[in-house]
Amino acid sequence: MRVLVAMDEFDSILSSYHANRFVEEAIKSQFNEADIVQVPLFNGQREVIDSVLLWQSGTKYSVNHYDADMRPKSSVYVVTEKNITVVEAGSILTSSEEVKNPLNTSSYGLGEVILEALNEDSEEMLISVGNVASYDGGLGMLQALGAKFYDAEGSLVDISKGAKWIKYIRTIDLYDLDKRLNNKNIKVITDFESKYYGKNSRVMKELELNQITSEDATSIDNALWYISELFKSQHKILLGKEERGGSGSGLAALFNSLWNAQLVTGGDVVNELTYLDQLIEQADLVVFGEGLKPNQQLLETTSVRIAEICKKYNKINIAICATDEKFNQYIEQDVTAMFKVFNKDQYTMSDLEMGIALRHLTTQSLRLVKTSL
Known part of the structure; x- marks a missing residue:
């Protein structure tokens, strides 16, 4: 039997x-x-790498990077036997139990890991964006990948310092974004329905679950609406159109809008593997x-x-x-x-x-x- x-x-x-x-x-x-x-x-929150490796052999590569609180840590990504690079954002962008201010969090560390993973000769990247502890709309990741942000005086704004710095941005420069991402077939695992901003954004839907104050959640949501307006006016990029774009606090929307990433569910990947x-x-x-x-x-x-x-x-x-x-x-x-x-x-x-x-x-x-x- x-x-x-x-x-x-x-x-x-x-x-x-x-x-x-x-x-x-x-x-x-x-x-x-x-x-x-x-x-x-798996559902895009955790265990993605270990689950994939149960079906395909692969090699783990360790990377030193920063977590969501910009504290040094080490994480792994995987390249499977079928030449798929797997990155698990939730295990990279963790937060300390003592740190509870979401306005200080950054997705910069994910960009660091992706930069290392881009050195691998693989055409496909599988990135899970569930369970991340950052709330900067993915801007920290973009900065690590080469984007630059300027304030009204033309000075650089360092988004690795946290989401609270978004309000100072006046210009978004994407010219130096790592071009290797343009040649990758990117799939983003997300099983959550949330928008980049608005009442159905991740931070507004999960503020109680993640113990975020209403004041902080509103501040983050307003900042992401503002940055989406800058992307629209300066680059003709619409971050708010995807129904699942808010996953990973906006990471899904950025991958989809900037690199035409396909948003898939954990079930889709399980079926495929x-x-x-x-x-x-x-x-x-x-x-x-x-x-x-x-x-x-x-x-x-x-x-x-x-x-x-x-x-x-x-x-x-x-x-x-x-x-x-x-x-x-x-x-x-x-x-x-x-x-x-x-x-x-x-x-x-x-x-x-x-x-x-x-x-x-x-x-x-x-x-x-x-x-x-």
Whole structure:
């Protein structure tokens, strides 16, 4: 019997990889001869590099750079066997727990990493922009890549100092932007619906989630509206047109507008890397699920797509979730069985506790459907 296991992360406590492993243990306890195939899932926030490397071999390259607070750190990018450069902005633009002022954050470090990655001879770049801690609309990244910003007196404005300096910009000079980006096929992973500015911008939609004050959020949003007007008037570039352009606090819009990057979902990339449709068609049983918070405002999650494909091929499938907010969508796709992992606040659980709970519930669900198989 062939069993496909495809678990997404569980509330940033249990990774997709480890969730898959706990489910695999449960399956082996009930079907010790099963041929188990694991599909690591991701949604553009985290684990992108490690998930890609489970399907394609590649080489990691370490880069020294600055984080969102302009503190030195080191991160990696990857070049896969199929010559795809993978960059994970969320792991690059992290923020210290002690630093809570979003107006001081910068995306400069991402530009530093991209500069190093451009030295690789690859035609395609895959960049995830979820979970970044910067709020400068991507201007810091542009500065690292060669852009210059000038104030009313013609003096350079250093955006690496943070988003609060945006209001001093009067001129945007893109002439020295690294030309190598023009020759890259860039795909940006974003599963979030947010605009570059306005009430549906990332900072306005997530101010409570990210513990940002209303005053700071309004200040950032006004600054990004202002800078979008400068881009429009000086370069005929529209940053506000993309529905997902606000992802990464505007990084998605910049990649799309300046380098014609394609905005894709994590599900799109999973399909491309793993041939998910084909794997489900070949499976006798599919166990999938997730523990993503409802307030993360994802456009979609791969688990729903898996349910749709299972319905397409009439496969027996079990959904294991941390919450029940996906159940209605699963019902629409005729999922065989659905189980909620937790009856208490899962955010207090350790990764081991969560994994054991996941394994126990999967074991019980398999025992219930065993006769059908």
